[in-house]
Amino acid sequence: xxxxxxxxxPPKGETSxxxxxxxxxxxxxxxxxxxFQAGRCYSPTIAELASELTISRSTTFExxxxxRKKDLLSASPTMARSLRLTSxxxxxxxxxxxxxxxxxxxxxxxxxxxxxxxxxVPIEAVENIDSLSLxxxxxxxxxxxxxxxxxxxxxxxxxxxxxxxxxxxxxxxxNGQLVVAIVDDENATLKRFYREKSSVRLQPSNDNYDPIYSxxxxxxxxxxxxxxxx
Numbered sequence: 001x002x003x004x005x006x007x008x009x010p011p012k013g014e015t016s017x018x019x020x021x022x023x024x025x026x027x028x029x030x031x032x033x034x035x036f037q038a039g040r041c042y043s044p045t046i047a048e049l050a051s052e053l054t055i056s057r058s059t060t061f062e063x064x065x066x067x068r069k070k071d072l073l074s075a076s077p078t079m080a081r082s083l084r085l086t087s088x089x090x091x092x093x094x095x096x097x098x099x100x101x102x103x104x105x106x107x108x109x110x111x112x113x114x115x116x117x118x119x120x121v122p123i124e125a126v127e128n129i130d131s132l133s134l135x136x137x138x139x140x141x142x143x144x145x146x147x148x149x150x151x152x153x154x155x156x157x158x159x160x161x162x163x164x165x166x167x168x169x170x171x172x173x174x175n176g177q178l179v180v181a182i183v184d185d186e187n188a189t190l191k192r193f194y195r196e197k198s199s200v201r202l203q204p205s206n207d208n209y210d211p212i213y214s215x216x217x218x219x220x221x222x223x224x225x226x227x228x229x230x
Contacts, residue, residue: 021070027096028053029063030072030089043081112145117180119159120151120209122187143169145221147180147190154178154190156205159226165190166225171218178223183214193219 022030032052036044044052050060064083067073072089076082085093149163157178159165165178173179179193181202191202191212202212 022072022092023063025053025055026063026067029060030067030085030093033073033083034085034093037085043083045080114145114147116150117147117165117188117190118151119149119153119161119190119204122183122189122212144224145169146227149190153204153206153209156207157192159190159205160228162229164227164229165223166227167221168224169220170222171220173219173222179219180221180223182218182220183212184216185218188220190223 029049032049033044036048036052046057046060046064049064050057053060064073064075067089068075070088072086072092074082074084074086144166146164146166149159149161149165152161165180167180170179173193175194177193178190179202180188180190181193181200182188183202189202189212191204194201194203196213199213199215200217202214202217204211
């Protein structure tokens with residue numbers, strides 16, 4: 001998770017107007033103080049912080065002064081180990097930790113790979129237990145899944161045998177949309193959807209295949225993406 005993005009986009013409900021005003025070094029200093037205090041139960045000195053961050057004492061002092069102005073650090077001028085994170089600083093660090101954890105969990109999550117769908121003659125819809133990690137592009141949720149394409153009837157749309165289509169569950173579609181449709185209550189197919197006067201037309205994009213006309217067609221999903229193994 002990029003640091004700038006984490007600072008500028010805190011978790012929903014935890015927006016802090018001062019968060020985006022921090023420099024990466026200032027944030028690093030706050031984290032170093034938190035780790036030091038957690039491990040030793042007392043605060044670091046300026047010299048220890050400068051050594052930890054490999055910067056000069058004067059630079060460290062300047063960053064501490066800025067953080068105190070922003071009400072993120074408190075200190076007593078008469079005590080050597082008096083640096084303390086304020087409640088604002090604790091809230092900032094906690095919110096960033098949560099943001100990074102959420103982003104990591106999204107990266108690690110997987111879209112269910114539900115099975116195969118025909119791009120030629122419709123085949124039986126069979127559920128398959130597998131996964132495909134594409135949530136960083138298409139998001140996550142119970143309504144997103146992937147299907148492996150079998151057949152070449154959609155090559156005109158750049159969809160080849162062995163590709164994966166990323167789908168979002170929908171029960172309706174607009175004319176011209178790529179859909180996963182169930183024909184005659186049992187056969188799944190990938191086609192472009194068109195509503196005719198008395199039936200539905202499922203249009204391939206390969207001239208070697210004829211369109212499928214049906215008055216018993218159920219839309220299962222709309223295609224939102226394509227993945228190909230090279």
